[in-house]
Amino acid sequence: MLNPKPSLKTTLHALAYLAPLLIITVLFTVWPLLSAVRLSLATRSNFYTGRVTAYGWANFGALWHDPDFHRAVQHTLLFTLGVVPASVLLALGVALLLNRLPHCARFFQTLYFLPFVTSTVAVSLVWGWLFQADHGVVNGLIHTNIDWLNDPHYSLLALILLCLWQSLGFNILLFLAGLNHIDDRYLLVAQLNGATAWQRFWHVTWPLLTPTVILITVNALITNFKVFDQVYALFHGSAGPANADLTLTYYLYQKFYIENQTGLAAASGLVLFGLVLLITGLAGTYFHHWTRWLRKDAR
Amino acid sequence: MPSLRRLTQCFLLLTGILCLSACGHPAASSQAAHRTTITFWHGMTADHQAALTQLVNRFNRSQTRYRVVPVSQGNFGTLQQKITVAAKSDTLPTIAQTTYTNVPNYVQGHLVVPLDAYLGKRPFQDVVPVFRQSISYRGKAYAFPFSKSARILFYNRDLLKQQNVALPATWAALHQDGKRLKSQHITALALDQSFLTELNDLTYQAGTPLITRGPRANLNTKQTRAATHVLWDMLQDHTATTAGNAGYGSTQFFAGKTLFYSGSSAAIPVMQASAPKGFHWGTTVEPRYHGRQGTSVSGNDIVLFKSASPAQRRGAAAFLHFLLQKKQTIQWAEKTGYLPLTTSACQDPHYQRYLARHPNARAAVRSLDFGFQDRAFQGYPQYFTAINQSLDRLTTTQTSPEQALPQLQQRVNTILRENRGA
């Protein structure tokens, strides 16, 4: 009996196969999300006992009026804008170069990938040292004496640089995979069609790489929207000088673990969730639009 | 496949060892089963952890009913997070190290039980008065003082002699010296990242603490502004510096161009270990302000969780009682650099001899006479975050106390109001 019609039995059968993953998803994603929604709406509650005595929008109202939260949103956006485009473009550039380097590509690939697999604490320690005002390597390189980690004007930039450097290797790897996926013959044909090196990149490599670019960008956006470890480690458990590196996730952490403001923490978490959802949705639409050619039923 | 065989051999060997060890001490394990286990989460590491383990071992040997199992959570930050998570999932230990300022929150969450019922009032009578201030919340003893330290002034002996500077009796004198030394490129005072403790001291000395009964915040009073200016002015004219991202001022102090460092006495062992060769330093009490002395005492305490069984609670009390005994508290102080917990221990000839041998430890003990602690209240962690953020703005941006303090007062008022409602 080929292709049995979907019946109750076969549906249950399929469900049984899906169950483990479904249970995990519900347990570790849906349930916490619902709990967070409940917590964010609780205006009077005991976090430890879980008893809620009053519900309302007060937590969201408090966020709306909290200058620290505004700062956190602003910093998160600035930070993401600082890291993501630069990281994606740099990674693409390096990947294109490595792709042309047949011999030592693996070596460089490993070199670039190392920061990604090194613990954030170690990375932050090293960068804390590089960013030192007096004898720091960064100041030595660009002939300045900026107090990177103590000057609120520069500390976000310091964080951006660190995260940029740390994320580069992974993005390069993804780009290399994407480039590998592109058939060389398209570039050959383009060359025969009289395209210059730049035209080949712009009219062939780049559009064929769009799915990869979007994937990497979305991934980078989400990752960087949730930046926390690097802040925590680089500024030794603070949000930088004058809160200059207060990000959304750090705000959440601070409200939850330090200030015991569980409702506010949950509400800010939901805002973060909403923002990430929005970005993913926008990226998805964009992806849909730019990769029509991938689908059979194009247009 | 030689590796597979090796693996099998290892496995057999391990199984054998486990069987042997399991059969080897039947008496010991059955005895342990009789004992009530008291788990003790703490945030101590390295030498401090070793000293604690020693005390615990001695306690465990001293009697047959209870057994304390210390569990280090790495540091105080993770310890705090672990407690929050464990409270939610009903996996709290019997006792844990925490600061007494968390007690109001734990009481509200029905997480902790008062110690009085198990420990009685008597053991607390000998506790150093300043530590006693923080034990009680709403008339009941919740926080048992444990790893306590005082803010003291470290000084660079050689530089002091070379510049012919006397130990500063007052903050004004310190500032004056600083102005004089600036031409020599010498900084008078190194502070930690935040100068909250020093500000706390100053307002206390002025007789107008930041938080008074109520609780009421006095953050924008004339006195607080004046006290803030003492420190802020020094930062402005560079007679004082904050540590910034380095965290502790000791780094700057050890660089040799700084006369004083205002820091915690808990740092003494670390500073002893990390001082550069040939660097001579001493300690003294914090300067006066408005003619008065006053030093804030900080550190960690121990709380007993409600989830513990009656037997565990009794066991915990026995252990805390044990810690308060002269022999133990003196050993704890000597090994860790924390302060002895009882007056009798402070006066004990044995400990006095220790102080004679370790003059650097004296300043903190002396400070106990005029020490004080913040009062704990619902919302303290929020208050603490808010005031630290304001002070951070004062040190890292062009904000003046006149701009920052009114905002802070407002914010803290909100915090206090919200928590009163809760």
Added chain:
Amino acid sequence: MEVTFQDITLAYPHQAPTLAHFTWTVPDGELTALLGPSGSGKTTLLNLLAGLLTPDHGRLLFDQVDVTHQGMGQRNVGMVFQDYALYPHLTVHDNIAFPLKMAHVKRAEREAQIRQFAALVRVTPFLQKYPRELSGGQQQRVALARALIQRPAVLLLDEPLSNLDAELRVTLRQEIRRIQQATGVTTIFVTHNQTDALQIADTITLLHHGQVQQTGTGHQLYHTPANLTVARFIGSPRLTTLPFAALAPALPDSLAARFASSATLVGIRSEALLATPTPIPLLTTQTMRLTAQDFLGRDIVSHLRWHQQDLISTALPPLAPGEYPLGLAAPGCYFFAANGRCLWTGGTDHAES
């Protein structure tokens, strides 16, 4: 444009040379088929032409101009790959437009040309579709249009029909022929399929082991093969061979004597074995044993046995197995020397022609 390979040697790394002292001329404006078995070096030749490969030695001339060291972009060569390599992210329209866009041709001019070439290869209805939505044959035409629109000096087609089914093959063969004639562009059509080559080409060059075996019309290659390789490669069913010594006694004496010392092998095309009597002049008539017959539509393949030799004929009517007197016609009967050179082609002496 005439293309000349002059004494070209090319070796891939760690291999014996794929081409050694290779010389070949492709006539201007014609459709030349480059025929050869797989691995004979056809693609290598195209890649040399396109500039994807540079020879180790020798020169490549386009109309007497040395282009050996010119880059791909400068040569103006159009190429269609076996699987077309259409840009998947561009519509048919944009695929065809691609070379013009690269050359910054003005939009109006571009659109006019696209219309013209789309009409030429008959893909106008699909202009707004993506390659994924087209059949193999349609994709092939688009690839052709894209290659042609840049007005290439030479058009290279590398096994363009091998991915298509039999029916489409026939249609597209005719299409390519038509389009080539319409544009007059010098075209090299690479294939390992003799039918394609025979059907389509003005001239066929047969390549084997990196050597040109023979160049000529399909008729020439079939009827007057230069050597055994050509005779064996062209024609279906395959040429039957037997030792010259085995056939010599049956041949007219003068012929046998003339080639007694030089010829070693005889090749017989299947249509050269005829039922007797026949008006066609015969070299000899022998009694042969018919062992079996295969009926392949119009053709009947008869398996014959004669003096311990297996022979094949396609010129016999349906017959029952048994002994029959059969004639061997001169056309379709070849003598080969030990080195494979063809000495005699049934009266039309190849060596002298």
